[in-house]
Amino acid sequence: MNIPTYTAQQIAERFGLQLHGDGDTEIHGVATLAHAGPGQLSFLANPRYRAQLADSRASVVVMRADDVEGAPGTALVAKDPYTAFAKISALFEVAPVREPGIHPLAVIDPTAHVAANAHVGPFVSIGARSVVGEGCVIGTGSIIGEDCVVGDGCTLIARVTLVTRVRLGKRVQIHPGAVIGADGFGLAMDAGHWIKVPQLGGVVIGDDCEIGANTCIDRGALEDTVLEEDVRVDNLVQIAHNCHIGAHSAIAGCTGIAGSAKIGRYCLLGGHVGVVGHLEICDKVVITGKSVVRNSIHEPGEYSSGTPLTDTRTWRKNAARFKQLDALARRVAAVSKENE
Amino acid sequence: MNIPTYTAQQIAERFGLQLHGDGDTEIHGVATLAHAGPGQLSFLANPRYRAQLADSRASVVVMRADDVEGAPGTALVAKDPYTAFAKISALFEVAPVREPGIHPLAVIDPTAHVAANAHVGPFVSIGARSVVGEGCVIGTGSIIGEDCVVGDGCTLIARVTLVTRVRLGKRVQIHPGAVIGADGFGLAMDAGHWIKVPQLGGVVIGDDCEIGANTCIDRGALEDTVLEEDVRVDNLVQIAHNCHIGAHSAIAGCTGIAGSAKIGRYCLLGGHVGVVGHLEICDKVVITGKSVVRNSIHEPGEYSSGTPLTDTRTWRKNAARFKQLDALARRVAAVSKENE
Amino acid sequence: MNIPTYTAQQIAERFGLQLHGDGDTEIHGVATLAHAGPGQLSFLANPRYRAQLADSRASVVVMRADDVEGAPGTALVAKDPYTAFAKISALFEVAPVREPGIHPLAVIDPTAHVAANAHVGPFVSIGARSVVGEGCVIGTGSIIGEDCVVGDGCTLIARVTLVTRVRLGKRVQIHPGAVIGADGFGLAMDAGHWIKVPQLGGVVIGDDCEIGANTCIDRGALEDTVLEEDVRVDNLVQIAHNCHIGAHSAIAGCTGIAGSAKIGRYCLLGGHVGVVGHLEICDKVVITGKSVVRNSIHEPGEYSSGTPLTDTRTWRKNAARFKQLDALARRVAAVSKENE
Known part of the structure; x- marks a missing residue:
């Protein structure tokens, strides 16, 4: 070097x-x-x-x-x-060299198409009808299922899984262990037993997105799960089926976004944030770490939830009072009135 | 198609x-x-x-x-x-065809037994004394360690790891990246240094369970970690050693269940829920997303914890008061008394 | 057996x-x-x-x-x-036997060095200039990138990824799906579009550490991410770039530690804990499960945050009052004064 x-x-x-x-x-x-x-x-x-x-x-x-x-x-x-x-x-930055060509220990379906100048590492498998674009790096141990499209200049660092019907734009970078396009968690109860709701959609990821290690983005039930361009996702994030993430948003580690949530452009979600399903967050919203979003947000700005950390003894006393908060507020209202 | x-x-x-x-x-x-x-x-x-x-x-x-x-x-x-x-x-739903047979780039221990009509993809390894049942699909890159049993009709989509002593019932479906049967997190302090508590148990997963992508279910320390039939687990869930999950329960993404917790039948755990170890949750309990269960629950019903999201400025003011909640309640009690 | x-x-x-x-x-x-x-x-x-x-x-x-x-x-x-x-x-404990030698279906870079008595399983790849020490077990499907050092007696159970510039001490044990040394989540905004901040550092993991399944430890931006000796990390934990974890600390499942946080020796972090970046936690601190650390901690002891679980109806009433907590405290102060 x-x-x-x-x-x-x-x-x-x-x-x-x-x-x-x-x-x-x-x-x-x-x-x-x-x-x-x-x-x-x-x-x-x-x-x-x-x-x-x-x-x-x-x-x-x-x-x-x-x-x-x-x-x-x-x-x-x-x-x-x-x-x-x-x-x-x-x-x-000294990036490791990945020579063009398909490693002899890769398994490529005859109906797949891999650009001549792409790199395909060992222990990679590429499924039927999938396409790998110009200059892509498909790192060691990555698995691309059926009907996927990997746009030009994408890098799957290593051990990435695109399950099925995943379409990546250009220059998307995906870190090891990420699973894109697994079944969404769709269940219906039938006579006391769960039945699986087929997940017929796919995942569409825009140009210049980056997906962290061990992050999961499920495919949609009927339509696609969508990340617009330049969305940046950290490690161990869960993005459920049919979510839609606006361009240029960034999502920190351990955050979970439930099904069909719609997140705007230029949003920042801190670490360990929870977003309930089927709600909408407008553009330019910041959610601080560990907060939970249970309702739609219509105004840009920064939002938080939770309580401050204290020594456990103090916390226990205060936390017990949380259960009486409504009663406390009512009593205060009553006392205020008496004092009028 | x-x-x-x-x-x-x-x-x-x-x-x-x-x-x-x-x-x-x-x-x-x-x-x-x-x-x-x-x-x-x-x-x-x-x-x-x-x-x-x-x-x-x-x-x-x-x-x-x-x-x-x-x-x-x-x-x-x-x-x-x-x-x-x-x-x-x-x-x-057009499921990809997985032909019966063992891919030439799979490594099967001579003491393992794979049903003739099972599919074993490339880069799969199956360890000593393990058994793969009729009609199973062991997808690309999956690793089955020693002494595992995969029941008839199971599907390991791809890149699933069954570490050791994992027994799957029939028709279990496991998504990519899931790790079943890794060591439980058992530690004992010995003269200022951790020693590892051997994890001698296994994992037993009942018929018709489904396990999400990158989910972890550890094997038990002395006895087994158990999922009864028809338990449905989403992505990035942690189920620690010696947990017992009742039939027909469903657990949403990013939830963590600590060691030896016992969860009933027909329970629903929302996303990002935390369950403390060594406690019991009865049948038909719903825990809403992001809540934390620190004590046993003996009555069916829906439970929640946490505080609402507000703009950060407002949140900061209210959160600071949380530290004074016990003092506040005492003062209100005193004032009420004075007013009597 | x-x-x-x-x-x-x-x-x-x-x-x-x-x-x-x-x-x-x-x-x-x-x-x-x-x-x-x-x-x-x-x-x-x-x-x-x-x-x-x-x-x-x-x-x-x-x-x-x-x-x-x-x-x-x-x-x-x-x-x-x-x-x-x-x-x-x-x-x-009956540990599976892993014979010394390199499996014919492993891919070793000619510039890598593997000790003669190490075990290298099938579908393993080891990159340029990496070194695997005496008696190591590099389990099936593990990927070791460029410029890594695996100290004597380490065990990578299976399907572990060391991305690049990862240095493990002696007797480190890593569980399946863990990703060590992926890019830290470093972003800078440039004319409305994210640019990636190169992650030029590595990861240093001390002797006798244990890293759980599907856990992620990112490499540093300019310096290294460091775990001192005998740190024990459970499953699905996120340790961001440039964190420093003191010796003999233990971190339970689903916990996330943001970038550049410094955690002391003999600390215990419960499950699902969140630690904000760029702060410091002193030695011998215990954080109970699901708590969030938003400020540095300078005193040993046990700390908590959060609210207790109640039935959802009760929770909703109390949680709504949380938004009025500051106003409530002010009113109580006013009433107290009037009563003086």
Whole structure:
């Protein structure tokens, strides 16, 4: 592996940043302000870390214009230092090489079509009538069932399962263990015994989506489960059948979204959030971690539920009172009235 | 793939439904009221959707007797339209064909026994002394460890792991990524270091159970973890060692049940529910999504916990007061007394 | 399989326990007090189960000195009977044999190094520059990416994924479906579209850690995600990028820990716990199941959050009042003042 090297000047030009200091400074890696050493580039985005700037041994730091005054060493000025840093840091990412071609220990159905320049790793199986587009990487142990479409430039890192009728847009990235297109959880009771409601729909995932490790997105019962473009989903998330997630929304780990929920564009769901089924969340809604959404939300903004953490003894006393809250409120109303 | 076609008359006879309208109407698929087109059958179960009936382009609609009056087109009358629809819709499900036989890229221990008419896909391994019954489908990449029994007619969709000592009844269906029979989480502290408590039990899963994608059911420490017949488990559910789940219960996604909990028959656990270990829930209990069960439940009925979602600013003010709830209740009691 | 047999005397000597009764009693298995039969050893740790002692058919019971008086049959006295039982019960665990050697259906990169006495199962792939130590078991279907180190004596049960830059200490045990070293969930917004923040760090897992089924531990953005030695993680847990978990901590199922959280030594996190990112929890903190940690914790002790479960009708009335809690507290303060 050759370590890539760039000068501060080259980076400034490439990303349209303003340079303060020595443009010849060579950079061969990125690090946090606290841990960067010579030859490394860092960033200052959160004002909380400004104090670290003076002591940082980073050769170059990306920062806002306001922070340049008094900054030691070479600075690159960006309106959004974190975003600029994300782009710069991609220069130093060494992605593993995945050569085009189908591994001899892959099993491809004769009716499937795999682009000649796609990579198909060992222990992959691709089912009937499925299509893998140009430049895709289908990593080791991935399983693509029947009637799937993997758009150009997609990466299934490894051990991804697309069960059936899953259609990925372009440049979708899916992490190991994710299961897309399994049966939705549809049940009907018949004479004291469950019967399964057939799940005849599929899953449609838009361009540039990313799906985390061990996340599940079920296929729809009658219509499709849909993620619009650029939806970002973390690990261990459950997206049930017939959900619809708007473009550019991001969903953190362990969140569960029940069936037929409709989530808007540019929404942010924190970790461990629960969303009840058959409701609607409008665009630009933020739900903080561990909250539960039991009703539709029609106004953009940030929403929360839950109670604060305390020592268990205190918690027990207060939690017991929660059961009396309505009675308490009634008594307060009565006392207030008496006092009038 | 041939598209199956049935007349309204054929469907009525097959499922014992009453026909209103043209029995010769041909049906070649199913859809929601809103999206059905000619040649499709739909259903009306939830009165909320009754308004859609007039505009629906569905050729046939399954509904209750009350709704037939004034319904356009052909109707099939059912006491429970959703259950009837589930059965009808199975006619139009095109299941992928899994031919009997063992794929050359499967690894079967010489002491294992696989029924001649079972399907064993590529990249499957079956361990010592394990048995796969008649007509089973062991999908691609599934791993069956030592001493497992897979009953007749089971389907492991793909990439399912039965670790060891897992016994499945008949017609059990398991979705990709599920891990059944991993070590329970048993630890004992010994001189400041954890030691592992051996997990010597197994997992017993009854007939007609269904286990969702990436769900985990651990094997017991000394006895078995048990799911009785017809238990339905959604995705990303954790069922810890020595749990016992009664017949016909259903558990929604992201729910976690701690060790040795005993859950009754016909229980419904919503999504993201937490159940503390070593407690008992009686038959016919419903726990709404995101609730936590910290004590045994002895009465059937529906139970909930948690607080409502509000905008974060309002939530912060109210949540802070939760810490003072006991003090508040005491003050109210004191004031009430003074006012007497 | 031969069933191992030990006398009470042999067990007493091996684990330094005091023997009461017949040292020649033969033991060929372990069971609970309630279910043990002749020839089986059981234990009494929780005083709740003392009543079962009289009726137990166990041939030998491990117990505290206090319980020996009046105990029928043979007793082994231990200060901590559960820990002693855990050790004894390991004598009766029949671990499957995993012969050294690389299965012909494994794919090993020529630059990887696998110890000669390691077991590598079928459908395993090991990537460039990765190293597998002495006596390791790399179970069926496991995937080890580039630049990983698996220390001596590690066991990857089956279908484990180490994505890239994962370094395991010695004797680490990982259960099926776990994904270690996937990309952290790092995003930056750029002109209305997400861009991915490269995840250049790795994951470091200390000696004697255990990682549960379908658990995810992401690799760090710039530095490593770290688990110190002897950390025990249950199933379906999410540990986000750059977390640091102190030695001897244990984390129960379905818990999620957001990015850059730092958790101390000897902490216990219950099931379904949520920990917000970028905070710190000191040593010896216990968080009860389903609680959420939104702020740093600086004092050892047990902490909780949440509300108690009630029937849904009662819950609804009380939960509605939660929205008025601040107003209620203000009114109580006002009334108290009026009454002064």
